Amino acid sequence: MAANQQAGAGGDSTTRLSGWALLAAFVVLVAFAVFVVYMIRHVSTDEVKWTRLGWLFASVEAIAFGAAGALFGTSIQRARAENAEAEARKNADAAAKGRALASTLVADAPGSPGGAARLEALGSEQRSGEAAVAARHASVARDLFPELRQ
């Protein structure tokens, strides 16, 4: 199926029929509609002719459904992709804000006494009150965003 890539607003892409493919799908659907009208007009024809028309209709029907699928299916897919993009933009925004918050928590976390953030204390890493809460928050932030451990 002929299709081209069109960039979306967020840089992502969606699939859309265009050019000859679009024209062909449209022509097939119009031809199918004409054929349906023709069939309706010959409802009362003799049995042999109706059977032959029915056989032809079945063939054309398959092509028409394919064209309809291509035409409407891409439209439906595009709508879904656009929704997903919007959702992703929203989530990315939330993630960026979350990362910024986590960075702040880590930056404001109290270091070990003497400032030895990269070292392991051979004893209690006791903190009290606000410092203990800040240290716990920073620990959660590091767990959620391992890149903040550096």
Added chain:
Amino acid sequence: MTLAFDARAQLGNEPGLHAFVAGISAYRHLPGGSGEPAPDDFEMGQLSAAARSAFRVYEWLLARQAHLPVPLATIRLLLAPSASELQAEPAMGASAGATLSELRREAKAWRADASTDPSAVTFFYFAGHGVQRTKGDAVLLLEDFGDGEGGILDKAVNTKNINNGMAPSPNFFPNIARTQLYFVDACRSMHERFQQYEQLATSNVWDVELAGVDNRRAPTYFATIPGAPAYARPGGQTLFSEALLDCLNGAAAEPEDEQGQDRWRVTHHTLAEKLSKQVAELAGNEEAEQWVTSDGLGGDTAIHYLDDPPNVELELELDPPDALAYAQIAILNDTGAPAGQPLPKPLDPHPFSASLPAGIYTIKAAINPPQPSYVNQSGRARAIFPPRCRRVIRVRP
């Protein structure tokens, strides 16, 4: 196997060095441990470097046994390594654990071994969690700390009890080793919840006899000052053990005259001086603060003898730097012969770093071709001692 080294049979009646080395990284009852969680973990968790640090000290004793003041007689090794330490060094698994009962049992055997000759030497090293209850206190937490039995510090011992119990006593240990070394590689910070209690009692390793004269040379080197933490590199070694081994291997060495020859050795006093600087420097490199303190320094005596003079990191700086293009620097040893490779002209980079064996050197500068703005510097013989030395060569008129 706690007696990791035993040469008592070979030594016979000869005095020897009896070492007691303990390192605890895996605490059964602290978060992440294998046992029931402690009622209160006092914000302490598993360690990742203490057992390895103790193992390094053990390896050093084995490797340098021929260079100790007396022959190595025994090493008791009590380790509780973390899973990662054990994976990296499976040999650590051969030692016994470091619970209170194991420590008591081995300490008593250690004291008995050290009680046969006053000329013997003892060596105690502990790495693990530590706390303090009062100023000057140092409490060592053992592998089963927080098991819920007894008081909070039931599975902890006080270094003072260990030290005092090793003192000569006329009734029981008149011949105990008079030269004793203690290395305490642990925090000495007080947890604020300790203040809720009237007295937190540690377990005694032994009873201490009051009678007798304590004529030991028995310095205790604490990894940190009272109230302060001690640090380790996660997955590596403690800063104290790194500095200790560095100092013993030469950074704290000084020459001793022996039949007209310099014999390089590390003594109680040189170790106290250099260890403090080395640890402070290592901690400073990590934006931390840690100061070693020493108690009980008496008369000075050797701990370790070196095969050769230790290497010194020498930093040379020319004053003024504008003279670099004209100054040929030469280092002469105490016999007047050039020491090492000729130095480049100009010194590049500047200041210039070189490594040379500790000793007495003369550093000269010759201005070539002669320049009115600069003068030759004939230099004078000066000591270049470990671990580092900086010399400024002035060629100003």
